[in-house]
Amino acid sequence: MNYDASDIIIFGGAGDLALRKLLPALYRIYSEDSFSADHSSVILTCRSDEEADGLKDEIKKNLKLNLASGEFSDTAWESFASNVHSVVLNIAEHDEQWSSLAGYLDEHPDRVRVFYLAIPPAIYGACCENLSKQNLITENTRLVVEKPIGYDSESAVSINNKMAEYFREDQLYRIDHYLGKETVQNLLALRFNNLLFEQLWDAKSIDHVQISISETVGLEKRASFYDGAGAMRDMVQNHLLQLLCLIAMEPPHKLNASSIRQEKLKVLQSLRPLVDEEVSSNTVRGQYVAGEVGGELKSGYLEELGKPSSTTETFVAIRAQIDNWRWSKVPFYLRTGKRMNERSAEIVVQFKDVSHRLYPSDAGALQANKLVIRLQPDESMQLVLMSKNLQKLETELQPVTLNLNFADASKEFRSDAYKRLLLDVVAGNPSLFIHRDEVEEAWNWCDPIIAAWKTSNRQPHLYRSGSWGPDGSDELLAERGHQWFNLAEIDKAIS
Numbered sequence: 001m002n003y004d005a006s007d008i009i010i011f012g013g014a015g016d017l018a019l020r021k022l023l024p025a026l027y028r029i030y031s032e033d034s035f036s037a038d039h040s041s042v043i044l045t046c047r048s049d050e051e052a053d054g055l056k057d058e059i060k061k062n063l064k065l066n067l068a069s070g071e072f073s074d075t076a077w078e079s080f081a082s083n084v085h086s087v088v089l090n091i092a093e094h095d096e097q098w099s100s101l102a103g104y105l106d107e108h109p110d111r112v113r114v115f116y117l118a119i120p121p122a123i124y125g126a127c128c129e130n131l132s133k134q135n136l137i138t139e140n141t142r143l144v145v146e147k148p149i150g151y152d153s154e155s156a157v158s159i160n161n162k163m164a165e166y167f168r169e170d171q172l173y174r175i176d177h178y179l180g181k182e183t184v185q186n187l188l189a190l191r192f193n194n195l196l197f198e199q200l201w202d203a204k205s206i207d208h209v210q211i212s213i214s215e216t217v218g219l220e221k222r223a224s225f226y227d228g229a230g231a232m233r234d235m236v237q238n239h240l241l242q243l244l245c246l247i248a249m250e251p252p253h254k255l256n257a258s259s260i261r262q263e264k265l266k267v268l269q270s271l272r273p274l275v276d277e278e279v280s281s282n283t284v285r286g287q288y289v290a291g292e293v294g295g296e297l298k299s300g301y302l303e304e305l306g307k308p309s310s311t312t313e314t315f316v317a318i319r320a321q322i323d324n325w326r327w328s329k330v331p332f333y334l335r336t337g338k339r340m341n342e343r344s345a346e347i348v349v350q351f352k353d354v355s356h357r358l359y360p361s362d363a364g365a366l367q368a369n370k371l372v373i374r375l376q377p378d379e380s381m382q383l384v385l386m387s388k389n390l391q392k393l394e395t396e397l398q399p400v401t402l403n404l405n406f407a408d409a410s411k412e413f414r415s416d417a418y419k420r421l422l423l424d425v426v427a428g429n430p431s432l433f434i435h436r437d438e439v440e441e442a443w444n445w446c447d448p449i450i451a452a453w454k455t456s457n458r459q460p461h462l463y464r465s466g467s468w469g470p471d472g473s474d475e476l477l478a479e480r481g482h483q484w485f486n487l488a489e490i491d492k493a494i495s
């Protein structure tokens with residue numbers, strides 16, 4: 001598919017996000033000819049001449065590191081690089097430097113203009129104001145902003161208000177890159193195109209749901225951002241709550257941005273608030289100490305941070321409840337952590353037991369059905385069912401797994417969330433972006449939890465790098481007779 005001619009301007013063009021995610025995505029777009037090389041350019045803002053001078057080498061190095069093996073080619077690089085330009089700019093100050101950016105853009109005033117703010121939210125406002133002062137906001141302009149929007153509900157409202165002074169809501173694209181993952185979009189396709197799930201997707205049939213994103217990485221040169229944010233602001237407020245919305249939302253009446261967003265918003269509004277002592281009984285925070293991850297010894301959080309103390313959480317587990325008819329009394333367990341045992345993102349839907357046990361107990365223990373949707377690292381879906389062991393004459397019941405591995409079905413397909421989302425911005429399709437109401441509502445739920453942690457002034461529970469988090473996280477589930485289904489353990493059980 002070919003897209004309209006566009007200028008993509010990345011503020012923070014030499015930063016980590018641009019180098020690791022955005023430029024590889026743009027390189028893919030150019031190499032696949034989705035953008036005509038003659039009609040689209042990428043403009044990167046830099047903080048100094050030195051940064052700008054070395055930028056192309058840095059981009060090339062990072063493309064080689066971040067693209068899949070065999071994906072980089074010198075010919076494609078030459079063509080891509082000829083469309084990449086840099087300008088030196090102090091984003092927060094409106095001075096004569098802005099005119100060189102204007103110089104590029106004014107050559108093609110009718111092109112789609114995408115301003116991507118890969119910069120700290122504290123300067124979003126100043127950046128928008130300067131774009132406006134320089135008259136760079138055209139009818140065809142879109143503004144893309146990264147999560148987390150703000151630090152809490154109050155700062156999110158103020159950032160959203162500030163952006164709204166210069167841009168209409170339909171020009172604003174708030175990114176949560178999880179929504180760009182094909183497997184995440186598949187959640188809606190699975191839920192709303194299969195009678196099986198349509199009929200069973202509620203408190204009558206579902207016992208509980210687990211949504212878990214575990215990472216093996218630690219701070220990755222983001223110490224100053226991360227220590228001020230923690231896992232709650234970095235992952236729960238956005239990625240985990242968005243996944244929760246997709247699992248729990250009612251069917252939208254149409255497959256368009258506003259219907260989907262309305263249904264997601266209702267889920268966020270129905271989340272039972274956790275306040276004061278409910279926070280300590282329904283949440284667990286952790287911080288990693290040294291340990292082995294994938295056979296390598298890794299330092300603890302404080303050593304990585306280079307500080308003697310910090311109460312920032314690198315792990316969170318939460319028992320959430322959605323107070324509506326569909327989900328009454330069904331616990332939704334959310335979990336995320338850094339330096340964990342495996343990199344994985346998965347959703348486990350645990351169904352209830354059958355209403356009546358017909359087979360005698362010596363036929364074996366019954367396991368309730370379970371749907372496991374893995375979003376990464378491999379993309380698959382498993383349905384655990386009870387069956388007879390066909391090798392035996394006597395009746396022996398055993399769990400068996402229907403296994404659908406999406407990676408097998410589409411070996412050639414390389415999913416890249418940022419590529420998908422950037423193309424949607426250029427095409428003007430906001431379905432996979434977040435409305436300001438969702439951002440603010442998500443903060444409304446997170447704020448009291450963060451506040452209660454702060455007031456209690458308790459240290460997060462320590463957990464060993466390479467583990468599945470602190471013991472308290474297992475205890476949180478055990479209180480209701482549940483347990484986490486960890487990727488590695490499920491694999492063992494299935495094989």
Ligand code: BG6
Nearest residue numbers: 177213215217234235239345376
């Ligand atoms: C980002 C967080 O939004 O998502 C990072 O800021 C995290 O801390 C990353 O590592 C995880 O994304 P993915 O796609 O690798 O699961």
